[in-house]
Amino acid sequence: MKRFFKTILVLAFLFIGLDFAYQKAAPEIEKTFGTRNPLPYLTAKVQQFISPEKIQNDNNAKGHTFESNTATVYLDLSNPTLKQAAIDGINIWNNTGAFNFKMTNDKNNAKIIIKAMNDGQTNAAGLTDTQYNSLTGHLIKATVNLNSYYLLNPSYGYNHGRIVNTVEHELGHAIGLVHKDGISVMYPQGSFYTIQPSDVEDVKKLYQEQ
Ligand SMILES: [Zn+2]
Structure with missing residues (x-):
């Protein structure tokens, strides 16, 4: 006592x-x-540090899919780190069998373009824009922007694995996936997860209903 x-x-x-x-x-x-x-300021700073990927134009792909589970991709990237990460992300998706990304050298006819941006004004490590046909509802084109401001700045801690995860996440948006809570490549923050079996199921569901 x-x-x-x-x-x-x-x-x-x-x-x-x-x-x-x-x-x-x-x-x-x-x-x-x-x-x-200073707590709110510090919290915001820490949050920015650990989760630069934020919902922006992320929901505009909701419900929209390509006509089939295949699309051509053009890599508009000169930075070797981003280029390798893009190739790895594409291969990982292709290995799931749920979707097939085909590399093309034809930029004008590519369904998906992956390029770099350098923007510290946005909180996003990656941003994906999609265009869809309003009559058919199908996706026409998607542009994946990889934000080198975060991905290539060592102070944000993006190693190769997390850059690849970012690519996988943005390609997920490009083919119609939306954000998901829990362990998923579509978890909106931090790019800590690669493609999970449940993500593969989600893509299969999206594309088998057609
Ligand atoms: Zn996202």
């Missing part, structure tokens, strides 16, 4: 100590962040 009180006492001192440290640091914090409560 005595020991219990002793622990409480130690903990109490610990809290007082921490609180004191904060008080002492408060003017410093105010000087740095312009506020005594």
